[in-house]
Amino acid sequence: MDTIPSFAEELSAWLGARFAAAFPDSPEAARAGRVVPSAKAGFGDFQCSDAMQLARPLRLPPRKIAETVLAGAALPDCVEKAEVAGAGYVNLTLKGAALAARAAAVAEDEAHGGVPQLGADRTVVVDYSSPNVAKSMHIGHIRSTVIGGSVVEILRALGYEVIGDNHIGDWGTQFGIIIKGYREFADREAIAKDPVPELERIYKESYARAKADEAWMDACRAETVKLQQGDPENRALWQDFIRMSRHTFDEIYERLGISFETTRGESYYQPQLAAMVERLERAGLAHESRGAVVVDLRDLDPAFAEQSRKAVEAALAKNDAESAAREDGKWICIVRKEDGGFNYNTTDLATMETREKDYHPARIVIITDDRQIPHFQQLFAITEKLGLVSPGTDLVHVAFGTITDENGHPFSTRSGGMPKLKELLDEAASRALAIVREKNPDLPEADARALAETIGIGAVKYSDLAMDPITTIRFSWDAVLSLQGNSGPYLQYAHARIRSLLAKYAEAFPGEDWRAAPILLGDPLERALARRILAFPETVVAAGAKCRPNLVADYLFCLAQDYSSFYQKLSVLKAEDPAVRAGRARLCAAVASVLRRGLALLGIRAPERM
C-alpha cells in the first residue's frame, strides 16, 4: 500500500537536516526544523519557527540562525523559494505544479483520500449511543450517537478495524417497576401501536406509585428479583420490552445512518459479575466496607491517598466534619452493593474484560456525557491496575457537555422534558422541505422529501459535530436547524454545485476529458483550494487521535468557503483558455471528492443536487 507523502513531513526532514548541518555541535539544532502549514497565504505555504527557539542556546539572533540554515542550501524539487521573514520564521513556498499534483493525488486517491493508514491491523472498540430500554430517545441521546458515529467513520478512514458497540441500558431495578406496572395497567392497544411511549408512561406511573405506596414498592422489588432469578414469565416480558425498544431505536438509527457491529447491553455481562468481584478481591483491590464490597482508589496510587489526606485535613481545619466524611465517597468505587446486587461499576469492568478477550483492541473509546468523567477515571484506573486489558491499551473517555434548555438550565420533566429525537428530526426535515420545494419546484414529491430528509438530518448532525464535544449545548431549535452559514447544508450545497457544474461541463464539451488535465493554479483562489485539499489527511489524523469530529467539520467548512469564493469569482465553463477550463474542472472535482469523503466522516450524505 503506497501512502501519499506529506509535504510537512518531507519539508521537515529536509529543513531538519539543514539545521543539523548548519549547527553540528548543537543538540537543540539537531531536533529543530519542524515545518507546519503557514498561518496565512502571505507567509508562503509552509513555515518553521524553530530558529527563534535556538536563539538562546546558540546565542545568535534568530534571523541570523534562519539565514545560516538556508545559506547555500539546494532547495527540494517541490520548493519554489525559501525565505526568512518576521522575527526569524522560515517561509517555504511550493511550486504550483508540485502543489497541484499532490492535491490531485490526495483528492483522487479513491481508496483513502490520502489519509495514512495508521490503524492498519489494529482494532478499536467505540462504545456509543447507549439508550435505555423502555425510554424514548430524546435530544440528550443525539450527542453520543452522532459523535460516536462520526468517530467510528474517522477511525475507519485511518484503517482501524472498528467495532461499534451499543451498550444499551437493558438491566436494573427499573424493570421490576415496569413489569409490575405492565401487569396492572398496561394499555395493550397503545403497546401494539407505539410501544415505547406506553412503556415510558407505565414506568413513570408505576414509579410514582412505588414512591407513595410501600406495598407497591415491595411488589416491584419482588418482580425484579424474579427477573434476575430467571423466572420465565418475567424473562419473556423483559425480552419483549427490549425487542420493542430496539425496534424503535433502529428507526432512529436508520434515519441517522448509524449502525453497530454489536449491541451488547448491560444484561450481557451479568453472568460475569460475581467472578469479577472475586477477581478484584483475590487481587487485593476490593474489600468489604459498610456491608458493600468496594475498591478504594487510594489503595491503588499513593498520590491519590496523599490528595485525599490533604482534603480531609483542609476540611477538618475548618471544622467541616461533613465535608471530611464526604471525602471517602470520591475514592470509593462500589462493586457489590449491600444487598448483594451489582452496579454499573461491576458491569463496566466486566465489559472491559470481555472486550479485551473478544477483540484485543488497541484502543477503547467510550462516549458519554461529562457527568461520568469521575466514573471513567475510576474505571480506567482499576482496569489497568487489575490488568483487564493489555498494557498499552489506550482507554479514552470522550466526554461531551450536557444539553440545557434555552435559558441554560437542565430540561425539567415538569415542562415536558427534552424534545424527542424523532420530533427534532421531523422538524428538521420539514423545514428543509419548504426550502427544497421553493428551490426545486420541478422535483417529484418523493424525491423532494428524500432530499429534505438528507438536508435536515445533515443540518442536525452538523450542528452537533461542529463544536468540541465538551461544549455544553444550549438547545435552540433555530441553531440546530439552521440551513445557512456554518451549517451542514452549506457544505452539501458546495458539493451539489460542483456536481451540477461537472454535469454541465460534460454536456457543453462532449469528448473533452478534464480528468488528466493539469491543475494550473493561476489565481490565488485556486491555490488556496489546492492548499486546503492538501490538509485533509492531517486533519483526519488529528481528529482520530483526539476523537474530535469538529476538526473535520471545521476543515470542511473552510474548504467550502474557499470553494464558494472561487466559484463566485472564477468561471469554469466560460474560461477562455481550454487548458484553464479543464484544469479548473479537475480542481472542482477534487474539491467535490474531498467534501463528499469528509461529509461521510461526519455521517452526512452529499446529494447530487439541491
Place this chain on the structure above:
RNA sequence: GCCUCAGUAGCUCAACUGGACAGAGCAUCGGCCUUCUAAGCCGACGGUUGUGGGUUCGAGCCCCGCCUGAGGCACCA
C-alpha cells in the same frame, strides 16, 4: 470543603495544543442574480480572550491566586 469541566465580538462557536495582526457563523448596516444553483459572494461594524500575577524571544493555550457558571463527591446508570 475537595475534585472535574467551562469562561474568547451583542449571541453561538473556532483557533492546527506555545508562533506572525485572535478567526467564522448569526444578528446589524451597505453592495452583488439578462453570465456555471443567491441554501451563495464581497465589504463595514464589532475584542484589554473573566481577573491579578508568573514563566517565555513569544501566552487564548503552560504555572499560581482570585471571580463566575455547570457538574460530581457510598450502594441509579
